[in-house]
Structure formats: C-alpha cells, structure tokens
Amino acid sequence: MTDQGAVPDFDGAEPPTDGPTDRDAATRETDPHTSDDSETDDSAEPAKTTSARSGAEAVVASLETAGVDTVFGVQGGAIMPVYDALYDAEEISHVTMAHEQGAAHAADAYGAVTGDPGICMATSGPGATNLVTGIADADMDSEPVVALTGQAPSDLVGNDAFQETDTVGVTTPITKSNTFASSADEVGEDVSTAFALAASGRQGPTLVDLPKDVTTDETDIGPTEPSVPDTVSVPDRADEGAVEAAGATIADAERPVILAGGGVVKGNASDELRAFAKEHDIPVATTMPGIGAFPEDHDLALEMAGMHGTGYANMAVTTTDCLLGVGTRFDDRLTGGVDSFAPDATVVHVDIDRAEISKNVEADHPLVGDAGTVLDQLAAAMDSSPDTDEWVAQCADWTAEYPMDYAVPAAETDEGAPDASSFPDDQPVKPQFVVEAVDAATDDDTVVTTGVGQHQMWACQYWTYTEPRTWVSSHGLGAMGYGLPSAIGARVAADDDQSVVCFDGDGSFLMTCQELVVAARENLDITVFVLNNEAIGMVRQWQDAFFDGRRMASEYPWVPKFDTLAEAFGADGFRIESYEDAPDVIEAALETDGPAVVDVYIDPTEDVYPMVPSGGDNGQFALSEDHL
CATH class of the missing domain: 3.40.50.1220 (TPP-binding domain)
Structure with a gap:
C-alpha cells in the first residue's frame, strides 16, 4: 500500500510506493560489481510452498536466504514478533544498539565496508522515526541499507493508534523504495525485493513497514532469492x-x-x-x-x-x-x-x-x-x-x-612517523599530529570512521588512504554523531585482522556516546580518538570567519572527561594532554582488546585549512583565516 489505509486504485498515472519510486525506475538495476547475493536472477525460482509459518518467520527466512549475517536494532512492541522469529535464526547475529539512530548508522557502515546491505530494525512510532537520520544519511551517500520497522495492526492504522506513525510517508523522500506490507503471504517477497533494490545499481536504503497483524498471521509461502522487479532497469554499458x-x-x-x-x-x-x-x-x-x-x-x-x-x-x-x-x-x-x-x-x-x-x-x-x-x-x-x-x-x-602541513611541523623518523619528541611540550597538541601518529601506528587496511566537523576534515587530510572501503563517514547529510555507531558497524563488517579507528569531536561524540555500552557489551575492538576542543569547532570556525567572531552556542563551558565516561560505560579510557603523552597512550589504546576511548586535549585555536568559502572558486582557496 502507499498509505496506511485502503489500497488506492492506480490508473497508471501515479505509481505506487511499494516498488521502486520514480527516480529509480529508469536508473536502478543490478550492478555487476556487487556481490552475487544481490544480483538479478532472471531464473529465480518462484516462492516455494512450505509448512505454515508466521509472517515474522517469513521475514527472517527471507533475510537468511539473502545471506544476512547481522542485524542492528532496538526491540519494541510492534516489531516484537519479528524479534521472536529471529530468536531461532542460527545464522543471524543481532546487535542490540542503545538508540535506533545508532542502529541505522551501524547498518550504513556495515554496507560501506562490505558492499552488501546492512540491516536495521526498530519498532513503530518513535522507533521508526529515530531511524530517519540514519536512513537519510544512507540515501545521500548511496549506502545499501534495509530498514525493517514495526507498525500498528492494519485495522488500527489511520486511527492514531499507540506508537503509530506514517513511516512510509515519512521515509518516501529518503529511500530508493519502501513498502507497507499488506499480507503474510507477500511479506517475505517484500523483504527480498527490498534487499535486492538496496544492493543493486546505485545503492541506497529501502524500507519495509511491518504491521503487527501481518507478522503474526500465518503463511505457507516460502522465501525466494532476492531479485529486483522487471520494471527496474539500468544500463550496464555506455553507448x-x-x-x-x-x-x-x-x-x-x-x-x-x-x-x-x-x-x-x-x-x-x-x-x-x-x-x-x-x-x-x-x-x-x-x-x-x-x-x-x-x-x-x-x-x-x-x-x-x-x-x-x-x-x-x-x-x-x-x-x-x-x-x-x-x-x-x-x-x-x-x-x-x-x-x-x-x-x-x-x-x-x-x-x-x-x-x-x-x-x-x-x-x-x-x-x-x-x-x-x-x-x-x-x-x-x-x-x-x-x-x-x-x-x-x-x-x-x-x-x-601547497603542502598539507600545519603550524608546528613534525620531525620525521626513519619510518616516516611524526616524532612527538620534536614538539614543544608546553604547546597544546595539534589534531593533525594525532591523526598522523595513529596512521603511522596502524596498518594500511585500517578502517577509519568519523563523526562530522573539524575532526572529520583532519581525518580526511592527514591520514593516507590506499585502499577502498577503509574510509567511512557521513558526507552528504553531514550527520554529527555518526562516528561511534559507524565504528560498531564497521567492526562487525571488517575482517578480524583489520583495525577499526574512529576520530570524533567532543560535540559529535556527545550525540551518540551511549553506543559505547554496545561496544563494551559486545567486546568490540574499536579505538575512538575524541579530538576535544570543547566546542562545535567547525561552527566556531565559520562564526570567526563569516560572523565577526560572534561565537553563539558553539563553545562548551564544560565537557565531561571522556576517558572517565568511557570507563563508566565499560570501555577503557585514556587521555592525551601533551605531546609527551601521545606515543605511549596511542600504543596502549590500540593494543586494548576491546573498546577504548582516548580523550585528546587538542589546540582549541586550530582550524581546518585549506578552505574554499561556500559557493566560492576552488582555485581561490584560503590557507588561513586572513585569506578569506
């Protein structure tokens, strides 16, 4: 259905939203560079008849058939039948996140690292709306994500039932396709199609909204391999x-x-x-x-x-x-x-x-x-x-x-790593130095995730990236808080011998720091470096450059001690206050078997350059505030 009431009568002038939307119909198909699990299979067998199962079990069976190994989510009333069916899924692990936004970001990062759709689940109402930031992020960055949301029973939809939200209506602008599941017989195919569409062509998020009666009703229809609808076509070869x-x-x-x-x-x-x-x-x-x-x-x-x-x-x-x-x-x-x-x-x-x-x-x-x-x-x-x-x-x-350098240049050791002993220890730590030092201490295939802000730009500029799928960030949407939950998703997705490092800012970290409890509970080996300047640094930089230095609501008069906060969540906490601290602390944090957070007290006056003012000429970039 396109709304959460009766099925409308379409005459061909307006396509329903339970398939690909207008912007997808002519442009999205299977991408030959995606995994075999997501490719279109014209010879896919029709749905098999099997013994009676619930609609929720059909959902889980479709995930299993698609090869899904991990689901990120948060429990709740309307999605509970699906979680109950997931209890018996031996090949699927569930990571219980602290917040639904975290679930969506973790699924997004899983897709970014593997190329296969990440799966997130949430209940109806606030559970579904809390996914929206993560879904919008995946849409802007073309990340493959499948969101499964609970919904009030079909006969109550439209009556302002408890925790009812028009999830399809809310998410239509930010998904490749979304579906309001209408029956237990069709819900398995709905999920399979959503998986195929998320993975194919220009990848992106899809959503299936699951009324509670659809997931509790019975069906004898078995799962099918994921395949995109015949109406979806993308050219593989150019003219x-x-x-x-x-x-x-x-x-x-x-x-x-x-x-x-x-x-x-x-x-x-x-x-x-x-x-x-x-x-x-x-x-x-x-x-x-x-x-x-x-x-x-x-x-x-x-x-x-x-x-x-x-x-x-x-x-x-x-x-x-x-x-x-x-x-x-x-x-x-x-x-x-x-x-x-x-x-x-x-x-x-x-x-x-x-x-x-x-x-x-x-x-x-x-x-x-x-x-x-x-x-x-x-x-x-x-x-x-x-x-x-x-x-x-x-x-x-x-x-x-125009070299990428900063005010206090680092001396180089024979290995090319920055030498902390060459820096004056009475000066605050430069964030660029920290990025370079962590890069030097890790392997080339290390996965780097970030939040959004100045720290994100320093992680772009001062880490040397040599492999695809090792840089995971929020680009188009610019969602602060992305860093930590995406590190969790990346850790689950990455090879066991790959390191996962997150660079975050104090402002970005405060938005989703509750996900540390997930990293601790699951004993996920991630290392978070909070580049702490006690401000929303990028906002402050723009205020200084373009608003006459009027720093309104961009500086924090007080922030937590993030190393202590990490320990309260069950992670290991570290702190860097000087260049002298850096080498040993970085080494100890990276060697921690489990989650670690390093609170790095960086130079609060440091800004991100080069910089092209919004709408400016790229050839007229500024190397300092004086150039703006």
Missing part, C-alpha cells in the same frame, strides 16, 4: 559511440584530470580506475566519498578536492582542460560555485544513475553505466594516451607549493 567520442577527447587533452567519486568505491571499480589512470598517466583527485578509490601515496594522487580539499587538487581541477568524473554527484561542497568549477574543461561524466548526468555540472560526454564497465570501455576505445608529462610535472609543482 559505444559516446564512449569513442569521450575516449578521443581524453586522448587529445593536454591537462586531463580524473575525479573519482563515491560511485567508484560503491561500484567496486577501484581496480579499473587505478589501471586506467596509470596506463594513461592522468592525475587523480577524489571527492570526499571517493577517498580510497585511488592510493594517496601514488605520484598521480592529488587527494581530495573541494571545500577542504588539497590546494594541488583544487588547482588541477580548476585548470584542467578535460575532466573525467566517475561516480560523482558534483555536489556543492566539491564544486563551490558551479560557474567557476573547471571552467575550461570538457567534461566526461560516468555514472550509473542517469539522473545525476548534467544535474549540477553540464556533461559534454555523458556516459551512463556501471563505473568499472565504462572505464573498461574507455580503455578499449583509446588507442593512444594524452601527452601529460608537462601536466604531471605542473601538478607535482603545486603539491610542493
């Missing part, structure tokens, strides 16, 4: 003629740049991107969601472009004559003012979602298709490479001219 024209443009370019977006990571196209860039000697910048798509220690790496991107990435993007954008939305935090973004460039735009082509930046060569497939097509179409020797040298000059 060959368009590819040839784009390839010729790239080959003739003098100053080409590849801009790798989050779609490269989501589409598992990092290998194709790296091969293409290296074969044709083309510098690579990334968007923030695209971090890890190209190794940042490579000579062709320009790192992140945009508002807080590197000076050399922004100079290259501003002066390029051919921009190959792959899997990017060209959002405002990347482009600044659209009129000044890559003004001299012929734009080749590769995206699996047709709706993104020319939405923000006009594409001269639109290539609609799967990122990896289209990059392979371009590689095959190009008989020659552009002559980029002078251009690569120019990019190297910009890298030297």
Whole structure:
C-alpha cells in the first residue's frame, strides 16, 4: 500500500510506493560489481510452498536466504514478533544498539565496508522515526541499507493508534523504495525485493513497514532469492559511440584530470580506475566519498578536492582542460560555485544513475553505466594516451607549493612517523599530529570512521588512504554523531585482522556516546580518538570567519572527561594532554582488546585549512583565516 489505509486504485498515472519510486525506475538495476547475493536472477525460482509459518518467520527466512549475517536494532512492541522469529535464526547475529539512530548508522557502515546491505530494525512510532537520520544519511551517500520497522495492526492504522506513525510517508523522500506490507503471504517477497533494490545499481536504503497483524498471521509461502522487479532497469554499458567520442577527447587533452567519486568505491571499480589512470598517466583527485578509490601515496594522487580539499587538487581541477568524473554527484561542497568549477574543461561524466548526468555540472560526454564497465570501455576505445608529462610535472609543482602541513611541523623518523619528541611540550597538541601518529601506528587496511566537523576534515587530510572501503563517514547529510555507531558497524563488517579507528569531536561524540555500552557489551575492538576542543569547532570556525567572531552556542563551558565516561560505560579510557603523552597512550589504546576511548586535549585555536568559502572558486582557496 502507499498509505496506511485502503489500497488506492492506480490508473497508471501515479505509481505506487511499494516498488521502486520514480527516480529509480529508469536508473536502478543490478550492478555487476556487487556481490552475487544481490544480483538479478532472471531464473529465480518462484516462492516455494512450505509448512505454515508466521509472517515474522517469513521475514527472517527471507533475510537468511539473502545471506544476512547481522542485524542492528532496538526491540519494541510492534516489531516484537519479528524479534521472536529471529530468536531461532542460527545464522543471524543481532546487535542490540542503545538508540535506533545508532542502529541505522551501524547498518550504513556495515554496507560501506562490505558492499552488501546492512540491516536495521526498530519498532513503530518513535522507533521508526529515530531511524530517519540514519536512513537519510544512507540515501545521500548511496549506502545499501534495509530498514525493517514495526507498525500498528492494519485495522488500527489511520486511527492514531499507540506508537503509530506514517513511516512510509515519512521515509518516501529518503529511500530508493519502501513498502507497507499488506499480507503474510507477500511479506517475505517484500523483504527480498527490498534487499535486492538496496544492493543493486546505485545503492541506497529501502524500507519495509511491518504491521503487527501481518507478522503474526500465518503463511505457507516460502522465501525466494532476492531479485529486483522487471520494471527496474539500468544500463550496464555506455553507448559505444559516446564512449569513442569521450575516449578521443581524453586522448587529445593536454591537462586531463580524473575525479573519482563515491560511485567508484560503491561500484567496486577501484581496480579499473587505478589501471586506467596509470596506463594513461592522468592525475587523480577524489571527492570526499571517493577517498580510497585511488592510493594517496601514488605520484598521480592529488587527494581530495573541494571545500577542504588539497590546494594541488583544487588547482588541477580548476585548470584542467578535460575532466573525467566517475561516480560523482558534483555536489556543492566539491564544486563551490558551479560557474567557476573547471571552467575550461570538457567534461566526461560516468555514472550509473542517469539522473545525476548534467544535474549540477553540464556533461559534454555523458556516459551512463556501471563505473568499472565504462572505464573498461574507455580503455578499449583509446588507442593512444594524452601527452601529460608537462601536466604531471605542473601538478607535482603545486603539491610542493601547497603542502598539507600545519603550524608546528613534525620531525620525521626513519619510518616516516611524526616524532612527538620534536614538539614543544608546553604547546597544546595539534589534531593533525594525532591523526598522523595513529596512521603511522596502524596498518594500511585500517578502517577509519568519523563523526562530522573539524575532526572529520583532519581525518580526511592527514591520514593516507590506499585502499577502498577503509574510509567511512557521513558526507552528504553531514550527520554529527555518526562516528561511534559507524565504528560498531564497521567492526562487525571488517575482517578480524583489520583495525577499526574512529576520530570524533567532543560535540559529535556527545550525540551518540551511549553506543559505547554496545561496544563494551559486545567486546568490540574499536579505538575512538575524541579530538576535544570543547566546542562545535567547525561552527566556531565559520562564526570567526563569516560572523565577526560572534561565537553563539558553539563553545562548551564544560565537557565531561571522556576517558572517565568511557570507563563508566565499560570501555577503557585514556587521555592525551601533551605531546609527551601521545606515543605511549596511542600504543596502549590500540593494543586494548576491546573498546577504548582516548580523550585528546587538542589546540582549541586550530582550524581546518585549506578552505574554499561556500559557493566560492576552488582555485581561490584560503590557507588561513586572513585569506578569506
């Protein structure tokens, strides 16, 4: 159903919302770079008849058939039948979160690390509405998530029943598809379809709303393999003629740049991107969601472009004559003012979602298709490479001219790690130093999660990312509080031998710190570094720069001792107050077998630079507040 009353009579002019929405129908299908579990199977067997089971058991059976191994959620009245069915699911673990927002963020991070849909569950009313921030975040960042929400019994829907909310109505704008389950016979297929849609094409969140009577009624219909509806179609390969024209443009370019977006990571196209860039000697910048798509220690790496991107990435993007954008939305935090973004460039735009082509930046060569497939097509179409020797040298000059450094430069040991002993111990600790020191102390495949704010930008700028799916953050929505619950989801998803580190700010950490109890209860090996400047630092930075220093509601007159707070939740607590503390504390926290929180007292005057003012010209980035 589209609403929570009677089924409307559709005449073809308005599609129902229990399938793909308008923006999905022409653009979303199975992505060949996703796992086999999520691919469309035209030969999928019809639903099998089995012995009678409840609708709730049908839901769980569909999750099992889809290969789900973890569900993040919070119990409640309307969802209780599904939880009861989950009791007997031997292959599915449940992680009980402290808050439903945490469940959605954990599921989001699980999807970001694995590429498979993360599952979150909540009850009706406040349980469902508490998921909304996490669902919206997954929608903005194209993360595969399936949300299962309890609902009041069907005959009470529309009567303001206890804990009733129009969950489908609330979440329609922020999901790829959502379904109001109408019967026990259909609910299993509803869940299977939601799983397939979340994983396919341009990934994103889906939702199934589960009235209590639907989950308690009986059915003899068995589960089916997840598959997308026949009405959903996305081109895999771009038009060959368009590819040839784009390839010729790239080959003739003098100053080409590849801009790798989050779609490269989501589409598992990092290998194709790296091969293409290296074969044709083309510098690579990334968007923030695209971090890890190209190794940042490579000579062709320009790192992140945009508002807080590197000076050399922004100079290259501003002066390029051919921009190959792959899997990017060209959002405002990347482009600044659209009129000044890559003004001299012929734009080749590769995206699996047709709706993104020319939405923000006009594409001269639109290539609609799967990122990896289209990059392979371009590689095959190009008989020659552009002559980029002078251009690569120019990019190297910009890298030297605009280095990523900070006021007190770190001395380097033979291993390249920052040497704490070289810093004056009477000066407050620089946050950039902490990021670099933790990076040096961990392996290249460490998964980094963050909240949102200044700490997020420092984690972007001063950690060297070499692998995809090792950077997990809230990009489009910018949801403070994302860091800790996403670290929990990442820890569950990551390989056992991978480390998981979270950089958070004091303001962001305070929003979801209750999830520490989950990490302690489950003995999850995560290490949280709270970069504590006793403020909502990014807001304060903007107030200083653009509001005449009027710091309204951005500074905290008092914050908890986060190391002590961690111990109250059952985690290990540590504190860094000086450079002298840093090496031993970082080592001890990382070696903790279980959750650890490090309260890092950072320089409260430190701000994030480079910076492009909102709507500004990326080529006119500021290196300090005086430049704004």
